[in-house]
Amino acid sequence: xxxxxxxxxxxxxxxxxxxxxxxxxxxxxxxxxxxxxxxxxxxxxxxxxxxxxxxxxxxxxxxxxxxxxxxxxxxxxxxxxxxxxxxxxxxxxxxxxxxxxxxxxxxxxxxxxxxxxxxxxxxxxxxxxxxxxxxxxxxxxxxxxxxxxxxxxxxxxxxxxxxxxxxxxxxxxxxxxxxxxxxxx
Amino acid sequence: xxxxxxxxxxxxxxxxxxxxxxxxxxxxxxxxxxxxxxxxxxxxxxxxxxxxxxxxxxxxxxxxxxxxxxxxxxxxxxxxxxxxxxxxxxxxxxxxxxxxxxxxxxxxxxxxxxxxxxxxxxxxxxxxxxxxxxxxxxxxxxxxxxxxxxxxxxxxxxxxxxxxxxxxxxxxxxxxxxxxxxxxx
DNA sequence: GGCCACATGTAAGCCGTTACATGATTTA
DNA sequence: TAAATCATGTAACGGCTTACATGTGGCC
Numbered sequence: 001x002x003x004x005x006x007x008x009x010x011x012x013x014x015x016x017x018x019x020x021x022x023x024x025x026x027x028x029x030x031x032x033x034x035x036x037x038x039x040x041x042x043x044x045x046x047x048x049x050x051x052x053x054x055x056x057x058x059x060x061x062x063x064x065x066x067x068x069x070x071x072x073x074x075x076x077x078x079x080x081x082x083x084x085x086x087x088x089x090x091x092x093x094x095x096x097x098x099x100x101x102x103x104x105x106x107x108x109x110x111x112x113x114x115x116x117x118x119x120x121x122x123x124x125x126x127x128x129x130x131x132x133x134x135x136x137x138x139x140x141x142x143x144x145x146x147x148x149x150x151x152x153x154x155x156x157x158x159x160x161x162x163x164x165x166x167x168x169x170x171x172x173x174x175x176x177x178x179x180x181x182x183x184x185x
Numbered sequence: 186x187x188x189x190x191x192x193x194x195x196x197x198x199x200x201x202x203x204x205x206x207x208x209x210x211x212x213x214x215x216x217x218x219x220x221x222x223x224x225x226x227x228x229x230x231x232x233x234x235x236x237x238x239x240x241x242x243x244x245x246x247x248x249x250x251x252x253x254x255x256x257x258x259x260x261x262x263x264x265x266x267x268x269x270x271x272x273x274x275x276x277x278x279x280x281x282x283x284x285x286x287x288x289x290x291x292x293x294x295x296x297x298x299x300x301x302x303x304x305x306x307x308x309x310x311x312x313x314x315x316x317x318x319x320x321x322x323x324x325x326x327x328x329x330x331x332x333x334x335x336x337x338x339x340x341x342x343x344x345x346x347x348x349x350x351x352x353x354x355x356x357x358x359x360x361x362x363x364x365x366x367x368x369x370x
Numbered sequence: 371g372g373c374c375a376c377a378t379g380t381a382a383g384c385c386g387t388t389a390c391a392t393g394a395t396t397t398a
Numbered sequence: 399t400a401a402a403t404c405a406t407g408t409a410a411c412g413g414c415t416t417a418c419a420t421g422t423g424g425c426c
Contacts, residue, residue, distance in 0.1 A: 003387075003412065006284065013291040023377050033290060036283035040415055045379050070377065080294070087288055087295045091303055093310060096281030098221035099191065101342060103272055105218060106198040107335040109265070110272045115335070118276055125278060150292040150300070153360070157286060157353050164349030168342050175338070188384065188415075208405050225387055230407055255405065 004086075007043045012056065012083040015075040017147055019060050022048050022071070032136075032151055035129065035158050048073060056082055112183075116176050123169040126162050133159050189271075192228045197241065197268040200260040202332055204245050207233050207256070217321075217336055220314065220343050233258060241267055297368075301361050308354040311347050318344050 010033075014025045022044045029039055051057045056079030063070040075083070100122055107115040136155050140148055195218075199210045207229045214224055236242045241264030248255040260268070285307055292300040321340055325333055 005413070006282070006287070007413085009291075010287060013287070013294070016291065016294050021377080022379090033287070035280060036286040037290075038280055038282075041379075042381090042415060042417095043413080049379095083291070084295055087291060088299050090306060091285045091288060094284070095220060095223055096283075097191070097223075098281075099279065100276045101221040101339045102191070102195060102198070102218070103276060104342075105222075105335055105339050106194075106201065106268070106272060106332075107338075108331040109198070109201050110269055114273050121275060146293040147291075149364070150290055153292075153357055154286045154290050156356065157289075157350075160349040160353045161346060164345045165342075168345045171341065172338055179334070190385075192385085206405080207407090226407075227387060227389095227409090228385080234407095 005047070007039055007047050008051065008056075009083060009086045010037060010039055011044065011047060011051065012075060012079050015057060015073055016080060016083055019072050019074040021073065024072075033154070035132075036154065051079065054078075112176055112180055116173065119169055119172050119176075123166065123173075126166050126169070130159070130162050130166075133162070190232070192224055192232050193236065193241075194268060194271045195222060195224055196229065196232060196236065197260060197264050200242060200258055201265060201268055204257050204259040206258065209257075218339070219317075221339065236264065239263075297361055297365055301358065304354055304357050304361075308351065308358075311351050311354070315344070315347050315351075318347070 010029070011025060014020060014028055017028075020028065026039065026041070026044060029037060048057070052059060052073070055076055057073045058076050059071060060074040061072045063072070100118060103118055104115060133155055137152075140152055140155070195214070196210060199205060199213055202213075205213065210233075211224065211226070211229060214222060233242070237244060237258070240261055242258045243261050244256060245259040246257045248257070285303060288303055289300060318340055322337075325337055325340070
């Protein structure tokens with residue numbers, strides 16, 4: 001089974017919302033999908049060039065100010081078809097690696113406090129993330145453009161996951177404390 | 186910042202529990218960490234050889250039956266130190282990509298039913314996964330070896346996450362149905 | 371003047387999966 | 399006798415990150 005480059009679709013997808021430059025896409029991804037999809041420079045620019053060559057996108061404008069250029073791209077009908085073809089295909093399930101859980105799994109090798117620290121740090125980050133979600137929610141406001149609704153759904157997903165993890169953190173910390181006490185006796 | 190090969194630590198970690206062959210490790214990973222850490226053949230065998238050369242593990246036994254050989258490895262004190270060094274280091278937070286959410290995010294590009302189908306399929310898989318967790322729980326039973334407790338914690342994590350996602354699936358499906366009805370009027 | 375954001379790109383190189391190669395043993 | 403499991407390995411290749419390279423414009 002050939003692996004497909006999903007970056008293509010992330011780029012096409014963003015351009016399906018509105019014409020943008022590579023830099024714009026990067027920023028937009030950071031704003032909206034930061035917790036489930038990121039792209040790096042090393043991917044964005046080369047693949048954008050590829051898409052242009054394949055006529056999946058067209059160069060809408062090249063704005064120049066001095067030696068500073070800005071290339072704005074627009075999705076073409078061919079690109080839109082390709083995007084749709086991918087969107088209707090079944091999601092290929094993949095198991096992401098979780099380093100925290102791997103360290104936890106081998107927790108018996110190190111002192112209990114190490115695991116405790118990892119969980120506390122995770123908890124801290126989760127709380128920060130919840131704040132970000134709240135800000136996004138406010139930004140989304142009551143507008144209901146067709147794609148803001150779908151955005152909202154992904155944010156809701158993130159919130160649920162984070163809250164579940166926060167719950168787990170509490171339980172795990174409690175359990176560790178209990179073990180700690182039973183050992184010190 | 187150099188990227189470090191975490192497969193090393195997954196292998197060392199498994200060997201810290203007990204001596205095993207590459208094939209054993211693969212099976213053990215599948216049994217215990219399948220939902221947050223997997224390794225493929227193409228990684229396991231070469232890295233096992235590397236670890237042996239660096240004396241982080243030793244070859245405990247080479248059992249042969251005909252032309253079928255089985256190499257059992259044991260972690261060395263050097264390997265154990267390396268494992269511990271990694272375990273105490275802070276977890277580097279990484280955002281895993283989520284293809285389901287990406288397709289959802291671009292949901293406005295395709296008919297509503299497509300998104301519905303993706304979520305239903307996800308729901309189906311989550312339910313299957315819950316069953317697996319229950320089986321693992323039964324297998325873990327009441328034994329309390331030092332590392333089974335940590336295993337339990339990772340299983341608990343998985344269960345929480347899955348349940349949160351199942352809740353989200355219901356909400357999302359309800360929302361989609363509402364939109365569907367308001368459109369058909 | 372210095373820092374940050376804007377803006378586009380290239381190159382190196384690891385990481386990891388997939389497919390290939392090989393063959394024995396057990397089980398239905 | 400066919401299929402599944404046991405068992406170890408290699409090769410190809412793509413994906414992706416990181417670091418490098420370069421320069422402008424605005425703000426404090």
